[in-house]
Amino acid sequence: AQSVTQLDSHVSVSEGTPVLLRCNYSSSYSPSLFWYVQHPNKGLQLLLKYTSAATLVKGINGFEAEFKKSETSFHLTKPSAHMSDAAEYFCVVSDQTGANNLFFGTGTRLTVIP
Amino acid sequence: EADIYQTPRYLVIGTGKKITLECSQTMGHDKMYWYQQDPGMELHLIHYSYGVNSTEKGDLSSESTVSRIRTEHFPLTLESARPSHTSQYLCASSEWDTIYNEQFFGPGTRLTVL
Numbered sequence: 001a002q003s004v005t006q007l008d009s010h011v012s013v014s015e016g017t018p019v020l021l022r023c024n025y026s027s028s029y030s031p032s033l034f035w036y037v038q039h040p041n042k043g044l045q046l047l048l049k050y051t052s053a054a055t056l057v058k059g060i061n062g063f064e065a066e067f068k069k070s071e072t073s074f075h076l077t078k079p080s081a082h083m084s085d086a087a088e089y090f091c092v093v094s095d096q097t098g099a100n101n102l103f104f105g106t107g108t109r110l111t112v113i114p
Numbered sequence: 115e116a117d118i119y120q121t122p123r124y125l126v127i128g129t130g131k132k133i134t135l136e137c138s139q140t141m142g143h144d145k146m147y148w149y150q151q152d153p154g155m156e157l158h159l160i161h162y163s164y165g166v167n168s169t170e171k172g173d174l175s176s177e178s179t180v181s182r183i184r185t186e187h188f189p190l191t192l193e194s195a196r197p198s199h200t201s202q203y204l205c206a207s208s209e210w211d212t213i214y215n216e217q218f219f220g221p222g223t224r225l226t227v228l
Contacts, residue, residue: 034216036219041221042221043118043204043219043220043221043222044157044204044206044217044219045219046216046217090156090157101147101162101172101173102159102217103173104149104156104157104158105156106155106156107154107155107156109154
């Protein structure tokens with residue numbers, strides 16, 4: 001069975017400071033992992049994805065995530081937060097069986113303080 | 115321009131009415147999905163389709179039904195809306211022959227049943 005746990009429902013950072021959004025996964029297979037972002041009144045957008053290649057994955061808007069198998073983690077980071085980063089972030093694991101469906105975490109709301 | 119569209123964006127309707135939420139994509143994707151998302155919660159898969167004439171139920175039970183008569187179109191229908199159906203409904207699509215399973219999401223339909 002596949003699942004993800006997002007350890008923080010809400011993270012608040014000051015503009016210009018680092019961002020860390022935590023995610024742990026559980027998977028019976030070698031997982032494919034994703035981070036999606038959802039801005040208010042907009043559709044979900046893919047930030048980055050891990051598919052068993054390089055463990056450090058770079059995404060859009062300066063975000064990156066590191067796959068750590070020993071810790072079953074896939075935390076999302078950004079060196080310097082921008083006001084436009086305020087949004088809901090979802091950690092997602094892919095079902096690697098035939099259906100290849102996605103399982104979403106409960107989300108982390110990121111607030112950026114000016 | 116390749117994209118995925120959902121209409122209506124917002125719908126307020128009385129109990130007992132029949133409604134259809136529209137979803138269309140211009141990317142030629144074989145797989146399409148419907149998710150339900152309550153405010154501040156994760157997405158739950160309620161329906162998906164591998165292609166024309168294929169429909170499958172997702173991991174969250176839903177009273178809605180779907181059809182896939184054309185590749186680009188994946189409408190969701192509620193025969194008799196109830197207040198418990200109030201939620202946001204997100205449509206997505208992806209290529210079939212990829213292990214990466216990146217999904218592209220529409221902007222969503224926010225449904226309120228009075």
